[in-house]
Amino acid sequence: MRSRFICSDADDGIVNTVDSAGETMESETIQEELQSLELELKDVQGQISALIEHQDRLYERKSELKTLLKAVAASSTPVAASGGSSSAVENWSEPFEWDSRADDVRFNIFGISKYRANQREIINAVMAGRDVLVIMAAGGGKSLCYQLPAILRGGTTLVVSPLLSLIQDQVMGLAALGISAYMLTSTSGKENEKFVYKALEKGEDDLKILYVTPEKVSKSKRFMSKLEKCHNAGRLSLISIDVSHFLEAHCCSQWGHDFRPDYKNLSILKTQFPKVPVVALTATATQKVQNDLIEMLHIPKCVKFVSSVNRPNLFYSVREKSLVGKVVVDEIAEFIRESYSNNESGIVYCFSRKECEQIAGDLRERGISADYYHAEMDVNMREKVHMRWSKNKLQVIVGTVAFGMGINKPDVRFVIHHSLSKSMETYYQESGRAGRDGLPSECVLFFRSGDVPRQARINFTSSMVFYEYSGLQNLYDIVRYCQSKTKCRRSAFFRHFGEPSQDCNGMCDNCALSSGVKEVDVSDLAKLVVSMVQEMQAKDQRVTMLQLGDKLRAKHKDLSAELKREEIEHLVIKLIVDSVLKEEFQHTPYSTNAYVTMGPLANQLLQGRKTIKTETSSRQINKKTKRTISFSGFYWLDLQLESIIGKLKTEKYGDRILEVVMRHNAVSEQVVEDPTKGDTCKSRSSKRARTQKNVVLVESSEDEEEAL
Ligand SMILES: Nc1ncnc2c1ncn2[C@@H]1O[C@H](COP(=O)(O)OP(=O)(O)OP(=O)(O)O)[C@@H](O)[C@H]1O
Numbered sequence: 292m293r294s295r296f297i298c299s300d301a302d303d304g305i306v307n308t309v310d311s312a313g314e315t316m317e318s319e320t321i322q323e324e325l326q327s328l329e330l331e332l333k334d335v336q337g338q339i340s341a342l343i344e345h346q347d348r349l350y351e352r353k354s355e356l357k358t359l360l361k362a363v364a365a366s367s368t369p370v371a372a373s374g375g376s377s378s379a380v381e382n383w384s385e386p387f388e389w390d391s392r393a394d395d396v397r398f399n400i401f402g403i404s405k406y407r408a409n410q411r412e413i414i415n416a417v418m419a420g421r422d423v424l425v426i427m428a429a430g431g432g433k434s435l436c437y438q439l440p441a442i443l444r445g446g447t448t449l450v451v452s453p454l455l456s457l458i459q460d461q462v463m464g465l466a467a468l469g470i471s472a473y474m475l476t477s478t479s480g481k482e483n484e485k486f487v488y489k490a491l492e493k494g495e496d497d498l499k500i501l502y503v504t505p506e507k508v509s510k511s512k513r514f515m516s517k518l519e520k521c522h523n524a525g526r527l528s529l530i531s532i533d534v535s536h537f538l539e540a541h542c543c544s545q546w547g548h549d550f551r552p553d554y555k556n557l558s559i560l561k562t563q564f565p566k567v568p569v570v571a572l573t574a575t576a577t578q579k580v581q582n583d584l585i586e587m588l589h590i591p592k593c594v595k596f597v598s599s600v601n602r603p604n605l606f607y608s609v610r611e612k613s614l615v616g617k618v619v620v621d622e623i624a625e626f627i628r629e630s631y632s633n634n635e636s637g638i639v640y641c642f643s644r645k646e647c648e649q650i651a652g653d654l655r656e657r658g659i660s661a662d663y664y665h666a667e668m669d670v671n672m673r674e675k676v677h678m679r680w681s682k683n684k685l686q687v688i689v690g691t692v693a694f695g696m697g698i699n700k701p702d703v704r705f706v707i708h709h710s711l712s713k714s715m716e717t718y719y720q721e722s723g724r725a726g727r728d729g730l731p732s733e734c735v736l737f738f739r740s741g742d743v744p745r746q747a748r749i750n751f752t753s754s755m756v757f758y759e760y761s762g763l764q765n766l767y768d769i770v771r772y773c774q775s776k777t778k779c780r781r782s783a784f785f786r787h788f789g790e791p792s793q794d795c796n797g798m799c800d801n802c803a804l805s806s807g808v809k810e811v812d813v814s815d816l817a818k819l820v821v822s823m824v825q826e827m828q829a830k831d832q833r834v835t836m837l838q839l840g841d842k843l844r845a846k847h848k849d850l851s852a853e854l855k856r857e858e859i860e861h862l863v864i865k866l867i868v869d870s871v872l873k874e875e876f877q878h879t880p881y882s883t884n885a886y887v888t889m890g891p892l893a894n895q896l897l898q899g900r901k902t903i904k905t906e907t908s909s910r911q912i913n914k915k916t917k918r919t920i921s922f923s924g925f926y927w928l929d930l931q932l933e934s935i936i937g938k939l940k941t942e943k944y945g946d947r948i949l950e951v952v953m954r955h956n957a958v959s960e961q962v963v964e965d966p967t968k969g970d971t972c973k974s975r976s977s978k979r980a981r982t983q984k985n986v987v988l989v990e991s992s993e994d995e996e997e998a999l
């Protein structure tokens with residue numbers, strides 16, 4: 292019988308029981324229990340910190356949603372139509388003494404027959420000497436809002452614009468209209484600089500509009516002293532600041548946005564020239580960013596005009612991206628050939644410079660006139676490609692997102708994303724390069740779950756750690772946009788920009804095509820995935836999304852039969868987006884690895900308190916059907932009709948014309964629906980002709996009766 296005595300170790304209160312045989316059997320079991328306790332404690336502490344982090348996110352999201360709610364409430368009251376931050380409801384739509392002069396300049400100099408939404412009101416507020424903040428969709432017509440007053444007000448208008456290529460575009464465009472517009476930038480040469488400085492100082496030469504970059508204002512003392520002279524002589528009549536791209540490219544997020552340093556110094560313009568009206572313009576800005584902008588530019592009393600972010604003429608769609616690169620390029624080439632065979636201009640955005648060059652070459656091999664454009668190219672080469680494309684000598688430009696910022700081509704008919712963008716904001720801006728002339732255009736995004744970690748990794752280099760959370764949430768917003776097979780694509784933009792939802796008019800794939808989408812409960816499979824991550828985490832093993840998929844299929848042979856790799860990837864990404872799993876990044880000097888770990892809601896799923904459902908769709912977007920449906924909807928034809936035969940005739944004859952077209956469409960659709968009949972290429976060409984004819988514009992002619 293073994294005697295036992297007890298020694299108590301007062302420090303940590305652990306009681307050691309020691310067998311008289313000197314052997315400490317229990318202590319081993321106690322040690323083991325202690326170890327598993329330590330492990331479990333570690334796990335629980337991990338979960339607690341994850342839950343606290345998740346709680347922080349929820350608080351942030353809650354305050355963000357409250358801001359959105361205020362914005363939505365504000366935008367539904369009349370005063371907010373102009374969003375005036377001034378107390379009194381000012382009516383900028385009433386007649387003003389400059390109306391006839393403004394109409395004359397608008398029509399005879401700019402060749403514009405009528406104002407678009409908000410343009411006249413904005414021009415009136417600027418002419419009345421008010422500071423103005425303009426939020427207007429890409430292609431909405433912001434430039435007219437300061438260029439027209441620049442002519443009416445006399446003196447010199449200073450325009451601060453973010454990008455050299457935008458400035459060149461604008462100066463060229465204005466010079467072509469006979470307006471004396473100049474630029475003062477790193478590339479504008481000594482002669483030009485001499486002329487501009489003399490014109491600022493003396494005022495003898497006609498200097499209507501002067502374009503500079505934000506750097507010029509914040510860095511050049513000489514420039515500011517010349518501008519002072521112009522102001523002191525009473526000739527500085529207006530300051531326009533194009534604040535699109537004022538956010539750091541890497542984090543367009545209302546949580547962690549940061550202004551480009553040179554923009555922060557622009558408040559000097561209002562401080563130095565308090566009486567000169569400032570008009571700030573951008574395509575997108577959430578409520579919070581708007582407030583920060585007003586503060587940054589020192590225009591607290593400005594009148595705010597917030598137009599809808601809606602781009603009714605754009606058809607948004609998401610396509611599944613094949614694992615095989617060649618298949619993706621074939622699909623892109625076929626889409627362009629099928630739908631845009633008349634050399635209509637388009638952009639293909641790629642993830643990296645290498646991909647740009649590869650895809651441009653592949654498209655050329657498939658008979659598409661395409662070339663690439665990225666920041667590493669020699670400047671002249673880049674200019675040449677941009678020029679050829681602008682002059683329609685090149686149909687498709689294949690660029691990285693850097694390209695999007697510099698172009699103003701109004702007739703871009705399609706924007707294709709070969710990979711997903713980094714956020715809803717950037718996707719809105721990049722896709723917004725399409726259809727700036729207001730005519731129907733298409734925005735297609737090729738989505739594959741495997742691209743998500745790549746996008747996340749590339750965006751979150753080590754210097755990005757601070758923005759990691761907000762940047763990730765932004766990336767997950769666009770992943771949700773891509774993964775949904777039922778939610779209207781447009782509504783994702785309204786939600787992101789805090790705007791009440793508007794009717795899509797069938798101008799997105801999820802609205803245009805019959806549903807045929809089913810929800811499937813995949814909670815059991817999700818539990819297998821999460822348990823596998825849990826086991827590996829317990830053994831301190833890290834796993835990437837790809838490795839997880841392979842391990843799962845290796846472990847559950849029965850699964851691998853019916854489950855394709857991309858379906859597992861799709862599920863893992865969905866679990867990450869739903870906070871059941873989490874992406875963690877390990878930054879090394881050479882690369883950033885994205886690992887999958889347990890998320891804050893993992894246990895809810897494992898304990899059966901959460902279900903996971905994915906959407907499967909039997910529907911295939913038949914290119915032709917989609918084209919016919921999307922572009923023959925009454926909405927879009929109505930839109931075209933009005934821009935061709937004007938509002939009055941559309942109201943008078945529009946329905947009858949649409950009826951005729953829809954009747955033709957119905958015929959062409961039957962042919963489209965059963966391509967098996969006869970020789971498809973023959974019927975396709977006759978289909979194309981008919982489809983093309985029906986979608987082609989109804990020419991405006993005096994004898995409308997003829998067209999019926
Ligand atoms: N009232 C109008 N009627 C017809 N076309 C217009 C009108 N106003 C502007 N446009 C044209 O629409 C196109 C886009 O205008 P603009 O470049 O000013 O857009 P934007 O709002 O600056 O876009 P972004 O945000 O992309 O810079 C231009 O070709 C311009 O001439």
Ligand SMILES: [Mg+2]
Nearest residue numbers: 430433434533
């Ligand atoms: Mg613009």
